[in-house]
Amino acid sequence: MDPDTFRSDIGVDVYWRRRMAALVGVLVVVAVVAWACSSSGPERASKGQAELSGSPTPDPIVTVMPTVTITPSPSPTASSGKARPVTRAKRPGDACESSDLVLNMQGLGEVYTQDSRPRFILTLVNIGKVMCTADVGPRAMEVRITSGSDRVWSSADCVSGDTDDIRKLDRGVPYVREVEWDRRRSGGDCAADRDSALAGTYVAMARSPGLKSRKAVFHLR
Known part of the structure; x- marks a missing residue:
C-alpha cells in the first residue's frame, strides 16, 4: 500500500x-x-x-378435545324386567268415564216474571273414542238452584219410583233434556208444603258424578 x-x-x-x-x-x-x-x-x-x-x-x-360418545340409557321396562301394564281398550257399551263426558246447561231466559217458570236445556256429550252408556236420570244428572249460600231447589229432591235412566251415548251426539222449575223450594221433607221462592237473583248449575256445568244466572220478578 x-x-x-x-x-x-x-x-x-x-x-x-x-x-x-x-x-x-x-x-x-x-x-x-x-x-x-x-x-x-x-x-x-x-x-x-x-x-x-x-x-x-x-x-x-x-x-x-376429548371425543364424547352418548349411549342411550335403557328404558325402565328393559332395566327392571317388568312389563308395563296394558290398559284394556274400552268396548262399545261400557259405562262412560267422566273424562269422556262434557256436561253443559243453558238457561232459556234471564228474567222471569210472576207468570213464567225458569227453563233450562241440559246437554251431555260423549267425546270418547267409542259409544258408552250413562245414567241421565234426575238424581244422576241433577239441576240445583241456589241463592247465595241458600240451597233453594234440586231436581233430585222428592223423586219417586225408578230414577235410573241409562242411555247410550254415541261419540259426538249430545243427549238433550229440558228441565223446568216451578218456582217453589224443595228439601228433605217432601210431605211439607213447599214455599214459593222470593223475587231475586238465582244461580242454576247441572251436576253429575265427576262433572259440573257452567253457572246460569237468572232473576225472578
Whole structure:
C-alpha cells in the first residue's frame, strides 16, 4: 500500500470508520437474505402441500378435545324386567268415564216474571273414542238452584219410583233434556208444603258424578 494513502485530507480515523460501516452493511444484507431463505423452506412447502391435497391443517384446540360418545340409557321396562301394564281398550257399551263426558246447561231466559217458570236445556256429550252408556236420570244428572249460600231447589229432591235412566251415548251426539222449575223450594221433607221462592237473583248449575256445568244466572220478578 502506498504510504502516502493516509496522508490525504480525510485522515486515518475517518478512513477506517468508512471501511467498517461498509462492512457492517454487507453483513446485514447477508443476514436478511439468509432469514428469507430459511422462512420459505420446509414450513411453507408443507403448507403448500396441505393446500394442494385439500386437507386443512388441524386446529390444535380441536385436536386436544376429548371425543364424547352418548349411549342411550335403557328404558325402565328393559332395566327392571317388568312389563308395563296394558290398559284394556274400552268396548262399545261400557259405562262412560267422566273424562269422556262434557256436561253443559243453558238457561232459556234471564228474567222471569210472576207468570213464567225458569227453563233450562241440559246437554251431555260423549267425546270418547267409542259409544258408552250413562245414567241421565234426575238424581244422576241433577239441576240445583241456589241463592247465595241458600240451597233453594234440586231436581233430585222428592223423586219417586225408578230414577235410573241409562242411555247410550254415541261419540259426538249430545243427549238433550229440558228441565223446568216451578218456582217453589224443595228439601228433605217432601210431605211439607213447599214455599214459593222470593223475587231475586238465582244461580242454576247441572251436576253429575265427576262433572259440573257452567253457572246460569237468572232473576225472578
